[in-house]
Amino acid sequence: MNVDPERRLAAELYGTPSDELPGVLAAGDGDVTAVFVSLSARDPDGRDAEYLEWHALDHRAEQYRLPGLRGSLRFVSTPECRSARAAADPRYEATDHVMAYLFADQAPMDAFYGLGEELFKAGRMQHRLPAVEGDLYLLQGKAAAPSAVAGADVLPWRPARGLYLLIELGAARPDHLVEIDGVAGVWWATTDSEKIETRPWFGSLTSAAEGVKQVSLCFTDEDPIDVAERIEPVLKERWADGSVKPLLATPLHTVIPYEWDRHLP
Numbered sequence: 001m002n003v004d005p006e007r008r009l010a011a012e013l014y015g016t017p018s019d020e021l022p023g024v025l026a027a028g029d030g031d032v033t034a035v036f037v038s039l040s041a042r043d044p045d046g047r048d049a050e051y052l053e054w055h056a057l058d059h060r061a062e063q064y065r066l067p068g069l070r071g072s073l074r075f076v077s078t079p080e081c082r083s084a085r086a087a088a089d090p091r092y093e094a095t096d097h098v099m100a101y102l103f104a105d106q107a108p109m110d111a112f113y114g115l116g117e118e119l120f121k122a123g124r125m126q127h128r129l130p131a132v133e134g135d136l137y138l139l140q141g142k143a144a145a146p147s148a149v150a151g152a153d154v155l156p157w158r159p160a161r162g163l164y165l166l167i168e169l170g171a172a173r174p175d176h177l178v179e180i181d182g183v184a185g186v187w188w189a190t191t192d193s194e195k196i197e198t199r200p201w202f203g204s205l206t207s208a209a210e211g212v213k214q215v216s217l218c219f220t221d222e223d224p225i226d227v228a229e230r231i232e233p234v235l236k237e238r239w240a241d242g243s244v245k246p247l248l249a250t251p252l253h254t255v256i257p258y259e260w261d262r263h264l265p
Contacts, residue, residue, distance in 0.1 A: 018151030019144055029153040032070050034103040035137045035189045036112070037215055040129035041094040042265035048097075049261040051127050052076070055099075056257060058124060062115065063101065068108030071156050073100045073217075075163045075252035076263050084228035086235050087246035091205040095132050096265035098165055098252055100217065102156060109136065135204045137189030137215050143175035144185035148221070155185040155219050162224030163252045164231055166216035169206065170244035174216040180230050182222030190214045206247070214244070224251035 018024045043051055056074070063069055077096040088095075103109070119125050142152035150158050164183070166174065171190050177183050191206075191213045206213050220227045228251040239246055253263035 013147070013149045015149060017144065017146045017149050018154075019146075024151065025153070030070060030157075031104045032102045032156075033139050034106050034109075035139060035187070035215070035217075036101040036103065036109070036134065037137060038099040038101075038134045039092065039095045039132035040097040040099070041132055042096040043129055047127070048076070048129075048264050051129055052255055052260040054127055056255070056260075059119065060099075062119060063112070065115065066108045066111050068104045068111075069101060070104055071102040073102075073156055073163070074098070074255045075165070076255055077250060077252050077265055078263050079265070080225055081228075081251045081253065084225050084232075084251050086228070086232040086249040087239075088250065089247040092132065092167065092248040094130070095248060095250070097129055098163070106136070133205045135191060135213070135215075137213075138192055139187065139189045140171070140214075141173060141175065142185070142187045143178050145178040145183060148184040152185055152187075155187060156217075158184065158219070160184065160219040160254055161222060162220045162227070162254050164218035164220060164224060164227055165248060165250050165252055166214075166218065166235070166246075167248040168214050168216075168244045168246055169211050171212050171214045172238070172244045174218070174238075177216070177218055177231065177234065180227065180234060182220050182227040182230065184219045184221045186216055186218045188214060188216040213247070220251075224253060227251060 042048055060072055063072060075098045116125065142155065144150065144152040144155060148158065174186050174188050177186050235246070235249055238244065256262050
């Protein structure tokens, strides 16, 4: 039997999924409680690959000095990704780069900004992308597709071909999205003014008066463009009653180290 090389790894994953094994879950959950999501526009001079190289080899690496940092993720949009968006509020239309930092709690955020200031003073942050939004979210839930085998707790550390990013006004569980082929799992988090400490987050595009904002990170183990086609009708149904309003719904590619120009806006 001929096996599609893009599917070969998934075809070899056997055994009981971790989320069905209490003994595995008892080993730990990674202790992430907060997710800082930064959205940026494309480089105005077309230097996106240069930026991605600098960020990965210098700035992103330095963040791991922070004791509360548990992980970081970077994704990029292409013209094909933009065409496959299911929704894009004008405030979020310019988004082409997405960076997510996973923290054990909110406390490291002051150090996060402080480190950035020190690197800037040392001449280490001269190349920046136009900011769209930066916001802190508190983790609310995780779900993994049984086919992923690895549990929901470890999804950000499981290699993903891409991400389907969903930002909405209003909170509603998105765990049903793991039923879509190609979605390995999802983490979701919300802005909650009663629980998030007051800090100078830069450029949040929504106000507390608009309500709770939710971000869902849908990790894909198939091409995110293919996943986008399957997920759109499910999202349209999700938004039909108006209880949640889409701000951005877009597929994104994972940035591949040392192949900085592989996926560009």
